[in-house]
Amino acid sequence: MQVGVPKESAPGELRVALVPEVIGRLRARSIDVLVQAGAGEGALIPDDLYREAGAEIAADPSAAYASDIVVKIAPPSEQEIKALRSGSLLIGFLAPLTSPQTTRALAAAGATALAMEAIPRITRAQAMDALSSQANVGGYRAALLGAQTLGRFFPMMTTAAGTVPPAKVLVLGAGVAGLQALATAKRLGARTTGYDVRPEVAEQVRSLGADWLDLGVEAAGEGGYARELSAQEREAQQQALTEAIKGFDVVITTALVPGRAAPRLVTAEAVRGMRAGSVIVDLAGESGGNCELSEPGETVVREGVKIAAPLNLPASMAEHASALFARNVLALIELLVDKDGSLKLDFEDEIVAGACIVRAGEVVHAGARAALEGAA
Numbered sequence: 256m257q258v259g260v261p262k263e264s265a266p267g268e269l270r271v272a273l274v275p276e277v278i279g280r281l282r283a284r285s286i287d288v289l290v291q292a293g294a295g296e297g298a299l300i301p302d303d304l305y306r307e308a309g310a311e312i313a314a315d316p317s318a319a320y321a322s323d324i325v326v327k328i329a330p331p332s333e334q335e336i337k338a339l340r341s342g343s344l345l346i347g348f349l350a351p352l353t354s355p356q357t358t359r360a361l362a363a364a365g366a367t368a369l370a371m372e373a374i375p376r377i378t379r380a381q382a383m384d385a386l387s388s389q390a391n392v393g394g395y396r397a398a399l400l401g402a403q404t405l406g407r408f409f410p411m412m413t414t415a416a417g418t419v420p421p422a423k424v425l426v427l428g429a430g431v432a433g434l435q436a437l438a439t440a441k442r443l444g445a446r447t448t449g450y451d452v453r454p455e456v457a458e459q460v461r462s463l464g465a466d467w468l469d470l471g472v473e474a475a476g477e478g479g480y481a482r483e484l485s486a487q488e489r490e491a492q493q494q495a496l497t498e499a500i501k502g503f504d505v506v507i508t509t510a511l512v513p514g515r516a517a518p519r520l521v522t523a524e525a526v527r528g529m530r531a532g533s534v535i536v537d538l539a540g541e542s543g544g545n546c547e548l549s550e551p552g553e554t555v556v557r558e559g560v561k562i563a564a565p566l567n568l569p570a571s572m573a574e575h576a577s578a579l580f581a582r583n584v585l586a587l588i589e590l591l592v593d594k595d596g597s598l599k600l601d602f603e604d605e606i607v608a609g610a611c612i613v614r615a616g617e618v619v620h621a622g623a624r625a626a627l628e629g630a631a
């Protein structure tokens with residue numbers, strides 16, 4: 256049994272799916288690891304470290320794609336999918352709800368593929384929860400980016416030249432990324448406030464020393480996620496937020512609804528109401544943005560407000576993001592492989608069944624199928 260680790264090819268993707276630290280655990284299960292030369296470069300892991308941990312290094316990318324299990328972070332390109340050996344298993348983020356072209360190519364290749372983002376968020380699967388490990392990195396970096404971009408202090412400063420008040424930071428969307436952004440902004444000394452449409456997270460927000468902003472719009476959906484708001488609810492929320500946002504120095508937005516465009520929370524009018532020099536960090540840029548004036552991948556100044564909508568923030572901290580992702584993948588592989596190192600995919604197991612997008616070329620994930628039909 257061999258696990259292959261290709262070098263990521265997506266623009267700006269600096270992470271790598273497996274790090275040397277986990278190789279010993281795989282080898283203890285009689286699993287060999289083959290790493291494409293330079294795969295760890297972006298995460299500052301030289302080939303020698305993989306070699307010392309017991310991996311084989313191959314210059315030819317096709318060797319990694321010919322492995323029994325191929326592990327990746329970013330969704331594979333069509334070319335990469337074509338390089339998969341028939342019968343091999345692909346594990347990685349596959350964007351099943353938003354990238355029907357990936358699902359279609361995987362099906363055409365007759366592949367079997369497990370999507371890390373489709374692993375059910377149940378207690379038994381916590382160690383495999385790559386959405387959480389990467390969102391945690393994103394939330395942390397978003398708070399730092401907010402502090403870096405703001406021309407004011409985050410903490411209260413009492414100096415010989417007088418006192419400056421602490422910055423006020425508002426986080427919209429209090430999931431994994433939002434809670435980490437709140438915790439990080441608090442550690443930097445800001446006064447923090449959190450908001451979400453799932454009322455059950457109010458307690459978690461308060462436990463981080465933040466105030467809870469209650470706008471009276473509740474939209475708890477299935478599986479712990481938020482549902483999409485109705486047009487009426489959205490308008491009420493936008494109006495209430497336009498008022499609430501005025502007093503904040505930094506607004507970090509992290510609101511997402513799986514498979515949908517990011518909810519529009521901050522309108523152009525709300526930006527106009529903010530003080531000049533204030534900052535918005537929009538973490539939802541990849542799904543279209545939570546702020547009407549965001550330009551995904553750019554930092555722009557609109558109405559005197561700096562609006563940053565960085566893409567793939569976890570890649571900007573590739574070392575730790577890769578290490579956490581690798582532990583998530585290791586936990587999944589340990590579930591899939593028996594003691595002798597043979598692959599045993601148990602499709603009765605809700606983790607395997609939930610994560611499987613394509614099985615021997617058949618699209619078996621309901622969300623991925625719906626996305627394919629929607630795109631047809």
Ligand SMILES: NC(=O)c1ccc[n+]([C@@H]2O[C@H](COP(=O)([O-])OP(=O)(O)OC[C@H]3O[C@@H](n4cnc5c(N)ncnc54)[C@H](O)[C@@H]3O)[C@@H](O)[C@H]2O)c1
Binds near residue numbers: 386390428450
């Ligand atoms: N293993 C586990 O048990 C486990 C681990 C991590 C997360 N979870 C749960 O998964 C769920 C999703 O977490 P996530 O971080 O992936 O969320 P997410 O990234 O999908 O969304 C981020 C946040 O945006 C909020 N949101 C969506 N629409 C909004 C709107 N219109 N206005 C304001 N906020 C809005 C969501 O409620 C969510 O809190 C949560 O219930 C979380 O507790 C469970």
